[in-house]
Amino acid sequence: NAGVTQTPKFQVLKTGQSMTLQCAQDMNHNSMYWYRQDPGMGLRLIYYSASEGTTDKGEVPNGYNVSRLNKREFSLRLESAAPSQTSVYFCASLRGSDSSYEQYFGPGTRLTVT
Amino acid sequence: AQSVTQLGSHVSVSEGALVLLRCNYSSSVPPYLFWYVQYPNQGLQLLLKYTSAATLVKGINGFEAEFKKSETSFHLTKPSAHMSDAAEYFCAVNPRTGANNLFFGTGTRLTVIP
Secondary structure (H helix, E strand, O other): OOOEEEEOOEEEEOOOOOEEEEEEEOOOOOEEEEEEEEOOOEEEEEEEEOOOOOOEEOOOOOOEEEEEOOOOEEEEEEOOOOHHHOEEEEEEEEOOOOOOOOEEEOOOEEEEEO | OOEEEOOOOEEEEEOOOOEEEOOEEEOOOOOEEEEEEEOOOOOEEEEEEEOOOOOEEEOHHHOEEEEEHHHOEEEEEEOOOOHHHOEEEEEEEEOOOOOOOOEEOOOEEEEEEO
16 A cells, blocks of 8 residues: 555746646545645645545635546646745545544645746 | 644753643534644654544554643643654644544644753
């Protein structure tokens, strides 16, 4: 079991460029999430997908789009990158509606927008 | 509205001393509560969780936390700090509504002094 994987690990973009961050999980989880982590602000939810075929906005969705490609994969797209999107991005998946409610996190993608 | 407050963005303790990291939450219903640890340049790892069972929760690496509803607190403790405990710690709340997404505190960086 690889758990939650993210690609790429690092990325540098110029303002206005676009890119897609990839996330995949092999735990058969229904729900998946994208967070961004900024110094002194903890993690904030960008988008989530409660199940295959559904996506919803989180706390900070502006400037991002997502696709739940299938049950395993949940991608995050920056259409026109801005310096304010410099951050570390984490993907997570949820074990499910049992007593656990534990989210499993990927290793993160460090994005710098110049 | 849900929120998590972690008092103290930086905490320093001597090796072998008590570790106490504070977390207070606000939630309209009794939430599920989590502590995650993040080592440098890594993702988040679950330390422990409270999901309506015993109020004193034991986690990995000798950490424990006590859910106190009357104080809306979920402080993290460890009797004796080890050098390997140096990391950033995040408290998070799942308000048990909707998508089961997590609301994170801003984090506490723990330094262990030899």
